[in-house]
Amino acid sequence: MAIISLKNVSKIYRTAAGEQLAALDNVNLEIEEGEFVAVVGESGSGKTTLLNMIGGLDQPTEGSVLVDSHDITSAGDRELSLFRNRSIGFIFQSFHLQPLQTALANVMVPLLFADASWPEARKKSETSLGLVGLADKVNQRANQLSAGQCQRVAIARAIINSPRILLADEPTGNLDVHTGTDIINLLKQINMEQKTTVLLVTHERDVASQAQRMITIKEGLIISDAAIKAEGDENKQ
Amino acid sequence: MKTSNRLMLACEGVMTKKVRTFMLGIGVSVGTAALIFLVSLIFGAKAYVDEKVGGIRENLLNVGIKPPPPHNPQPLDDSAYRQLLQIKGETGEVVDVYRELPIAPRPYIKVKNQPANNWLKVVSVDEGLYQNNPDNPIPDFKYRHVEPVDESEITFPEADETEATEEEKDTNFIPVIVPNVFVEALTSFAGDERKSLKQFFDILQGQEPFYVLVQGKGYRCKVVAVDNTVSSWSIAVPFRYGEEWNRHQGEQFPDYKWPNYDRFVVEATDIKHLDDIKEKIAAAGYQPQPTEAQEIGIAVSRGAMYLFLLAVTFCLVIALVSAIGIFNGLSISIMEQAPRIGILRSVGATRTDISSIYLFEAAIIGIVGGIIGLVAAHLLMWGSDIALKDFLSDVTNIRDIQTLFVWSLPEAFYIRTGAVGLGVITSLLAGVGPAYRASCLNPAVVLREG
Ligand SMILES: Nc1ncnc2c1ncn2[C@@H]1O[C@H](COP(=O)(O)OP(=O)(O)OP(=O)(O)O)[C@@H](O)[C@H]1O
Ligand SMILES: [Mg+2]
Numbered sequence: 018m019a020i021i022s023l024k025n026v027s028k029i030y031r032t033a034a035g036e037q038l039a040a041l042d043n044v045n046l047e048i049e050e051g052e053f054v055a056v057v058g059e060s061g062s063g064k065t066t067l068l069n070m071i072g073g074l075d076q077p078t079e080g081s082v083l084v085d086s087h088d089i090t091s092a093g094d095r096e097l098s099l100f101r102n103r104s105i106g107f108i109f110q111s112f113h114l115q116p117l118q119t120a121l122a123n124v125m126v127p128l129l130f131a132d133a134s135w136p137e138a139r140k141k142s143e144t145s146l147g148l149v150g151l152a153d154k155v156n157q158r159a160n161q162l163s164a165g166q167c168q169r170v171a172i173a174r175a176i177i178n179s180p181r182i183l184l185a186d187e188p189t190g191n192l193d194v195h196t197g198t199d200i201i202n203l204l205k206q207i208n209m210e211q212k213t214t215v216l217l218v219t220h221e222r223d224v225a226s227q228a229q230r231m232i233t234i235k236e237g238l239i240i241s242d243a244a245i246k247a248e249g250d251e252n253k254q
Numbered sequence: 255m256k257t258s259n260r261l262m263l264a265c266e267g268v269m270t271k272k273v274r275t276f277m278l279g280i281g282v283s284v285g286t287a288a289l290i291f292l293v294s295l296i297f298g299a300k301a302y303v304d305e306k307v308g309g310i311r312e313n314l315l316n317v318g319i320k321p322p323p324p325h326n327p328q329p330l331d332d333s334a335y336r337q338l339l340q341i342k343g344e345t346g347e348v349v350d351v352y353r354e355l356p357i358a359p360r361p362y363i364k365v366k367n368q369p370a371n372n373w374l375k376v377v378s379v380d381e382g383l384y385q386n387n388p389d390n391p392i393p394d395f396k397y398r399h400v401e402p403v404d405e406s407e408i409t410f411p412e413a414d415e416t417e418a419t420e421e422e423k424d425t426n427f428i429p430v431i432v433p434n435v436f437v438e439a440l441t442s443f444a445g446d447e448r449k450s451l452k453q454f455f456d457i458l459q460g461q462e463p464f465y466v467l468v469q470g471k472g473y474r475c476k477v478v479a480v481d482n483t484v485s486s487w488s489i490a491v492p493f494r495y496g497e498e499w500n501r502h503q504g505e506q507f508p509d510y511k512w513p514n515y516d517r518f519v520v521e522a523t524d525i526k527h528l529d530d531i532k533e534k535i536a537a538a539g540y541q542p543q544p545t546e547a548q549e550i551g552i553a554v555s556r557g558a559m560y561l562f563l564l565a566v567t568f569c570l571v572i573a574l575v576s577a578i579g580i581f582n583g584l585s586i587s588i589m590e591q592a593p594r595i596g597i598l599r600s601v602g603a604t605r606t607d608i609s610s611i612y613l614f615e616a617a618i619i620g621i622v623g624g625i626i627g628l629v630a631a632h633l634l635m636w637g638s639d640i641a642l643k644d645f646l647s648d649v650t651n652i653r654d655i656q657t658l659f660v661w662s663l664p665e666a667f668y669i670r671t672g673a674v675g676l677g678v679i680t681s682l683l684a685g686v687g688p689a690y691r692a693s694c695l696n697p698a699v700v701l702r703e704g
Pocket of ligand 1 (some may be wrong): 030031032038039040060061063064065066067699
């Protein structure tokens with residue numbers, strides 16, 4: 018049973034000129050639990066849109082998105098918010114941290130919406146920061162951290178509620194190659210150890226090649242979907 | 255999501271833009287301070303007037319015959335009194351019913367040239383009555399008027415509360431007739447302390463001294479004789495003393511004939527019951543008449559109300575202006591903080607969470623502004639008191655002002671909490687729109703832009 022299943026999902030935007038633009042065009046996709054999937058494609062091809070649909074951050078114009086057999090496209094705001102809080106972790110290219118807040122405070126935010134008690138939230142956040150290797154930066158402000166450390170904090174925030182799905186939108190886009198590799202390894206580690214399903218959007222081929230499966234999108238259409246051999250070979254399915 | 259967590263996120267939001275929050279709060283502060291200042295001033299003025307015309311006993315109601323004489327010569331008698339008493343029993347809104355008795359006897363009093371302490375205040379001095387009365391009712395009694403005494407003529411020894419000796423009576427006491435002074439004095443005396451009628455009789459019989467204040471000077475007085483030829487003043491005494499009074503008058507002045515009652519006086523437990531009582535009295539066939547005190551009271555209240563409305567209007571304008579400011583400020587900060595809203599939504603904030611967080615921000619602005627306004631108002635009132643008191647005592651002869659404002663509980667408490675509450679409500683109302691808009695932001699869109 019696929020953990021994520023998109024059925025005939027389309028997302029049509031109306032551009033300023035009044036034309037209709039299909040960011041996603043009748044997409045069908047299934048992702049199994051525990052998979053590490055890379056999503057590649059040109060800029061503007063619809064990668065972010067795809068992630069937003071899966072993460073319940075935006076609604077498709079047509080079609081349905083099923084996560085764990087639940088149709089999240091018909092969920093109300095409260096249900097959808099709870100779903101994002103419990104089942105999804107978002108990671109962004111630009112981290113989206115509160116710069117004046119400490120690493121701990123940033124990581125804790127999702128717990129505020131999960132009604133965790135203060136000591137519990139603190140403990141969980143520290144554990145989470147430990148998992149991403151930032152046990153010693155707990156009380157450092159986000160604006161005093163390096164880019165790589167920032168992304169680690171963002172990952173710690175994403176995984177704090179032990180979500181079943183991690184959606185990472187170009188997490189290495191703002192990082193140098195070396196730091197980027199560290200981040201990808203961290204995501205792989207989370208994927209391995211916690212069986213978290215990871216969707217990774219990236220521009221970089223070698224980043225994508227670290228995944229088990231690579232989906233290529235072009236103008237809202239999935240033009241290829243293939244498993245990747247551990248060595249990096251591609252096989253058409 | 256827990257309210258405390260929403261509040262915490264609101265505080266975080268505020269802390270990232272302290273200066274702006276402060277500036278928005280200033281609008282609320284000005285309104286709050288102005289409201290507290292003006293309303294405290296108005297209530298202070300009212301308190302001052304109340305104190306000055308204090309004891310005007312607005313809760314008294316005159317009851318006359320209906321229609322008034324001479325058309326209906328039916329006197330007010332004991333049965334009428336009992337009808338009024340019935341109203342007291344029915345409503346519980348009446349303290350007591352008094353019979354208003356004409357004071358036929360005019361007392362002659364002796365005045366000792368001595369200041370004393372516990373004055374009865376005398377409102378007016380009418381010296382005309384006796385000057386124009388050629389028939390001296392007690393021919394062998396020598397008397398003269400209290401002339402407004404020249405201060406230089408009198409020596410004021412230390413205040414002396416002791417009885418004058420026989421000797422003193424001849425030397426220090428001046429036998430005088432102070433017609434209305436006495437009656438006024440005793441009217442207010444009996445008015446304030448109706449129950450001590452015994453004392454009143456004692457005074458009338460010359461067994462007790464009393465004190466009057468005539469044109470700024472105090473006199474210790476004693477009644478030496480009573481003139482029962484003039485009847486122009488009346489005094490309300492509790493009905494139950496009526497018999498006593500009659501007996502007293504009869505013993506003292508056998509020729510004196512007691513007339514029918516001119517009117518009754520009904521004392522209400524509270525002025526707010528007056529209308530109700532009036533209706534009942536009218537229904538019983540008598541005519542309730544407002545007293546002068548009520549008219550003064552109404553005039554004062556009305557004047558205060560106009561000023562109050564003026565102050566409220568003024569403050570509403572300030573409230574409106576600061577509401578517009580807060581609306582703008584919050585709208586701008588929501589646009590600036592759009593990515594933060596996106597992030598909060600992505601980690602599980604519902605739309606309600608988002609709008610609550612921004613409403614809390616608005617409330618914080620209101621509370622901060624309100625508290626600053628409260629402090630400012632106190633400083634302003636404190637400063638005004640000092641400055642204006644000096645100014646007034648320099649340019650006028652007003653020296654008895656303690657404060658221009660009302661500081662006493664519970665008014666002061668209500669004014670302050672009311673003003674701060676109004677500030678918070680204003681900013682909350684101003685925050686509704688922006689908070690709603692924040693909750694409507696599409697997280698996918700704002701995260702893309704951030
Ligand atoms: N809110 C919107 N209104 C109109 N058009 C939009 C909106 N959001 C996205 N689009 C359009 O949808 C298409 C897909 O956008 P999307 O962000 O998914 O691309 P992407 O693959 O993530 O690109 P990139 O690699 O640059 O991030 C683009 O052409 C974009 O201009
Ligand atoms: Mg994108």
